[in-house]
Amino acid sequence: MLRLLEFQEDPRLLVGLQTSDDAAVYRLDEHDALVQTVDFFPPVVDDAYLYGAIAAANALSDVYAMGGEPFLALNIAAWPNDLTLELLTEVFRGGLDKAREAGVVIAGGHTITDDEPKYGLVVTGRVDPARILTKAAARPGELLYLTKPIGTGAITTALKAGVAEPGHVDNAVTWMVRLNRTASQLLLAHGVRACTDVTGYGLAGHASEIALKSGVRLVIAARAVPIMEGAEAYARAGRLPGGAQRNRAYYAEGPSAVVRRGRGIPTVLWDLLFDPVTSGGLLFTIARERAPTLEQAFAAAGEPLWRIGFVDEGSGVDIVAELTG
CATH class of the missing domain: 3.30.1330.10 (PurM-like, N-terminal domain)
Known part of the structure; x- marks a missing residue:
């Protein structure tokens, strides 16, 4: 268009x-x-x-x-x-x-x-x-982090169907109303240059944008990705929004797929990587030598943070089961 x-x-x-x-x-x-x-x-x-x-x-x-x-x-x-x-x-x-x-x-x-x-x-x-943060600044050797768990699409779809547990909904709402303000300020203070937020394209889709715009390969460990309580059960029961299927078809299927599935990844985790997120966290990369100081700063500020992968030479996004190295 x-x-x-x-x-x-x-x-x-x-x-x-x-x-x-x-x-x-x-x-x-x-x-x-x-x-x-x-x-x-x-x-x-x-x-x-x-x-x-x-x-x-x-x-x-x-x-x-x-x-x-x-x-x-x-x-x-x-x-x-x-x-x-x-x-x-x-x-x-x-x-x-x-x-x-x-x-x-x-x-x-x-x-x-x-x-x-x-x-x-x-x-x-x-x-x-x-000091602009952009999707195009990731470099090989950097580590990949996420500041909020995923799973809002599955939980809100279950809510619309009348089968979501109130505690799961309340927890998802707490994450969705949480501002990314402090996290963004910490990234700037520690020299981060590559960043995006995770929303409608799902974690895998937004990771693909970083990989494409930066000309690098991202490796994401599926079991290292934080998932909201209840999301796996709802996804396993088929409570995923239509956007998850569209995201998976666009980014991971066909000869031009940019997201590749490794061995040992359960279908439910694979599906949730494409689940559309509402008001998700920041997905960013940082030089390996700066990562420990950044992690300490997030902990001191009471800000959640998960290391979910790394940046390498190549292209696209490889989803592996476990995080190594």
């Missing part, structure tokens, strides 16, 4: 569509650039307030994934006539509270009537042009 369009070129546009990064970056001067993104989606939980908070955290994450600090946002919403405006107010309240937590001002927005509710944010942030 996009190949049919001709986009403007501007030397001040440091990151645009051509690099498929998480947000656009526009240089203002030598020391400052704007980071801008937009993200919205239908409800993933039943509670209107929590839906708003999750959608806001998800949108803000794109700025954090670029190493930016968001400061301004606009609401974007679609709302059916058969749902009350009081519910929409709760959605907005959830988004507002999450924005306040991030130090972001919501200055307005736009709402339309639609058959299906949708909500999200247009987010503007600032970043140092010399």
